[in-house]
Amino acid sequence: MTSELRVLRSDDWDVWLSCLERAFGGVPNAPESRALWRELVAYDRSIGLWDGQACVGTAGAYAFRLTVPGGAAVPAAGVTMVSVAGTHRRRGLLRTLMRRQLDDVRSWGEPLAVLTASEPAIYGRFGYGAATRALNLSVDTARVRLAAPPGTDDVRVRYTDPVAALPACEEVYGRLAAERPGTPVRQPKWELTSVLDTAQDRAGASPLQCVLAERDGEVLGYATFRVRPDWDRAGPKGTVSLRNLGALDAASYAALWRFLFGIDLTSTLEAGGRPVDEPLTHLVSDVRRCEARVEDSLYVRLVEVGAALEARAYRTPVDVVLEVADDFCPWNAGRWHLVADAKGGASCRRAPDRAPDLELSVAELGAGYLGGVSFTSLAAAGRVREVRPGAVEEVSSAFSWHVEPWLPHGF
Template identity: 55%
Template sequence: MTVDVRALDPADFDQWYGVVDRVFGAVPEDPELEEFWRTVIDPARCLAAYEGPAVVGTTQTFALPMSVPGGGFVATGAVSAVGVAATHRRRGILTSMMRSQLEALREEGVPLAVLTASEPGIYGRYGFGLATQQLSLEIDSSRVRVEVPEGAEDVTLRYASPAEAASVCEAVYGRAVGTRAGMFLRTPGWERHPLLDPVGMRDGGSPAQCVLASRGGEVVGYVRFHTKPMWDAAGPKGVVTLRDINADSPAVYGALWRFLCDIDLMSTVQAGNRPVDDPLLHLVSDVRRCGVRVRDGLYVRLVDVGALASRTYAAPVDVVFDVSDAFCGWNAGRWRLSGDGKGAVCSRTADPADVALSVRDLGAAFLGGVSLSSLAAAGRVRELRVGALTEAATAFATPLAPWLPHGF
């Protein structure tokens, strides 16, 4: 039978969701997680690959505005739940679904698509470029000190119920979300995401705990975490696992990290997703004992190259890009980008090209975390006018590394 990729029939949502579960391992999902995902997934934004009445492939997008350099937010299709039944691999189903999804986003007027990859080697062929990275840390808190900035002693810390503190924590997150590119503005329903606390995701640790940081009676930071008591013959060696942390100032941030590293009976602090330029790296007394590792984060795809006009630039730029895009042909050709710290315009042009690159590499550089010069050194970007590459690379750079704080 032939396979047809089309919009999901809402009556088939349970079947569609079951295929997603099977593709990702067939382990029954925690009821709390399943209820959340069923709440935020919009069946109208789901695509299915049908073989007769059977769903054999899945994908969907969340409509999540994403922060871009300059502090603005851009309509973004956050691609998720991508999978093909193991019985139907290598038949072009994934390619058909990705093409249909990108075409749907274009028709909707959404200029960006993003995703996190279960396997990094899959999505480059569809024009997604690695745009952010993330750090994981395993801090030996029995030997590492956190040297807090001036003003940290004025910060008051107190425990609070995660649920009861949710609104004040969201207010702190809301103040932080525009400071880095790559962060999502949480739309209705997504404020529940940081509160999810299924037992299976605690790795034997405690229910989620929350500590609020206040100054002058106002909540100016928070941290959510788990603790896992452990012992050996020498005594306690418990583990603190960070869920998320946000603060309005360096002093507050330092005070919260010092707290995490000073909890009684704990000797290790684990953090699974931090920005690559996390200030913590400059607060710890011994970075070698922090077990720092780097891995891939967010992949960005320009559905419309004109999205380059949605961000600002660190230096004046006037460059013509010759963009190749074999998957979404409407992007292929020459585009002139002119902009600075106040704004930008990007439109098609017949002028000679200054820099040649693929839409994948343009997506990688879009948020400012990947240098066009670095991509050129890898042979993936070509300078056609002397000086154009440095001009573009300088303009695309951002003061803070882009970062995706949570999955989707």
């Protein structure tokens, strides 16, 4: 097959997106969704493969800034909209797209690439490691009680219009994003994705609803959600589906959850994509009736090993030589000397003449980069090889962080 790989043009958009939609099952996006994604897409950072007039492959990369341990917002390519037409499988087209994209990301000076994977088996061969996890809860609110901390009764929870509340919600989001590795710093217009509300998205539930948590007139938290009414012969058994929730203190956090638990005519609260260290699990009377399930979330790829490791902070001092294998981006391969103290300073330089302390691939380095995956665990799985005794413990301690990394929204 003779194919053309080219940067996306605005007049290619409809055909390009239709190729993507077909690859993901063929259900078209709602017109409102299609319009918003067209506004957000970075045409000069998106590519397509063309077989004549037919688009047979797609890939995009948003210009994100990702919070890393220590609070820095590091430039990162938010890889998205990756697909290959079913008629063109097993021809190396995905590899072609990934090769061009990572070369582009490097040329843009972005040390990280991140994505969420439709299928976890796909992206490891391109150097991506699963770096964050998400907690999914289905709470039986008819039987589970909430133990609210002192001060919860001082918080006022009130309904508001989701769009009108966006500035207040974004203020809370921004403050929380600076504290949580894995969280994208919101770029212009991305706040609109949090209130996108189409009939297709609702699937029989209500339009998006919003409440704010306030104390003395200050907004300290928010929650957006839908309610799906349901009844059986015994009475009402509706479901509350949480979309987003953020709060700046424990009382406001508990007040929002207490409100959600108490919505009339409902008996189930579904909360997906939450951080695995969700404080709610310490407030409920019966965690087993919350049906907790953990799944992979954000995948991280170090595009420039040295720059990426220098960009984050470390919890404990570290002085280690890492031998990194990276067949797909060979400029990363080799030995890197990482030295960091616990005050925020880090140096990572080439060290071809130094003996390695640890041997690992770039995918394992990506998995542990945000502090949510222990190098001790990776070593126990045979994914990291310790050369110098004690190096695994040293690196695991240094890369760990006091909160779990979390991706609060998809892209």
